[in-house]
Amino acid sequence: xxxxxxxxxxxxxxxxxxxGDAYQLMLAQLTEHRRALKDIQSVERKIDxxxxxLPDYDAWVDGVLSADAGGQDMVVATVxxxxxxxxNFARAxxxxxxxxxxxxxxxxxxxxxxxxxxxxxxxxxxLAGKMATDxxxxxxxxxxxxxxxxxxxxxxxxxxxxxxxxALIGRLGRQEAVVDELPLEVxxxxxxxxxxxxxxxxxxxxxxxxxRLERRLRxxxxxxxx
Numbered sequence: 001x002x003x004x005x006x007x008x009x010x011x012x013x014x015x016x017x018x019x020g021d022a023y024q025l026m027l028a029q030l031t032e033h034r035r036a037l038k039d040i041q042s043v044e045r046k047i048d049x050x051x052x053x054l055p056d057y058d059a060w061v062d063g064v065l066s067a068d069a070g071g072q073d074m075v076v077a078t079v080x081x082x083x084x085x086x087x088n089f090a091r092a093x094x095x096x097x098x099x100x101x102x103x104x105x106x107x108x109x110x111x112x113x114x115x116x117x118x119x120x121x122x123x124x125x126x127l128a129g130k131m132a133t134d135x136x137x138x139x140x141x142x143x144x145x146x147x148x149x150x151x152x153x154x155x156x157x158x159x160x161x162x163x164x165x166x167a168l169i170g171r172l173g174r175q176e177a178v179v180d181e182l183p184l185e186v187x188x189x190x191x192x193x194x195x196x197x198x199x200x201x202x203x204x205x206x207x208x209x210x211x212r213l214e215r216r217l218r219x220x221x222x223x224x225x226x
Contacts, residue, residue, distance in 0.1 A: 018064075018071040026060050026075045034078075051086045054079065061095065070102030077104050077114065084121045089131055089139055093118075093146075100146055115150035118143050119160050126163040129173015136167035158200035165193035165206065169213075179212045184220045187213055 033053050040046050057079045064076055080099055083092035096118050098104075106114050122143045126136040140163055163172070168190040171177040182190070191213040194206045 018073045022060075023073075023075070026057070029056065030075055030078060047085055050082045054082060054086065054088075065094070065098055068098070070104075072105060074107055077106055080114070081110065081117060081121070084118075084125065087125070087130060089122065089125065089135060093122075093139055093142060096143075097146060100150075113150065113152075115147040116152045116156055119147055119152055119156045123156070123159040123163040126167060126172055127159070129175070131172065133167055133170055133172055133175070136163065136172060140164045140167055154200040155204070158197040158204045161193045161197035161200065162204055162206055165190045165197065165209070168193065169209075171209070177209075179209075179216050180219075182213075182216060184217075187217050187220065191217060 033049075033056075037046055037049060040049060057075060061076055061079055064073055076095060077099055080092055080095040083089075083095060096114065099114050100118075104114065106112065106117065110117060112120070122131075122140060125131045126140060131139070140160065144160055144164065166172050166177075168186055169177040169179065169182060179187075191210065194210050194213065197204045197206050198210060
C-alpha cells in the first residue's frame, strides 16, 4: 500500500486530485469510517474509534509523504485532523506540514482552511491540558511558524500565542504557574507571546498574566548583579 500510495501521488498532476484504484479504495474505506463515526454520539467513543482505525491509514500516508508530490488527497487531509483528535500531535504536525506545503484542501465538513484548523486544534488541545508542557513548547512554535503567512482570525492566532506563552510558564490545563520563580530567559519570551495575544484579542484572558510577568521582569531587572 505504501508503494501504491507513492505511485498514485506521483501520477497526479500538480495540485490535481490523486487518481487510481488504490486511492479509490482508500476513499471508500474513509467513507465507511466516516459513516461509522456519524453513528457514534459520544465524543469519547468517537476518539476511541479513530484511535482504532488510524493504523489502517499509516501505510498510505507514509507512501504519500515519501513521494512528496502534493496531489490533492482527502485521505491525508482527514487523517491529519484525526491525529490531532486522538492526541498524536507530532504525527499531525508532520502531516499538516506536508498538506500546507502542497496546498491540500480540507474536506468540506471542516469549513476552515488547514492553517486555521491547525491553529485552533493545537491551541485548544494545549490550553485544555491534553498536550504535555514539553511537547507544547516544541510543537506550538512550529505551528506558529508554519501558519504565519496564512490568513486566520485574530482570535485564533491570539489563542495560539496564549498557548505558547502558557506552555513557557507551565500554565497549561489546570496547572498554576509560579511566576515569582521564573528566570529571565522564560519571562521575556512568555511576556512577548502573551502581549501579542492581548494585542490581537483584548478578551483572550491574559491581562493578569501579563501584569504578573511585567512585575517579575521589573524585579529581575532591578536585582543586583554579582
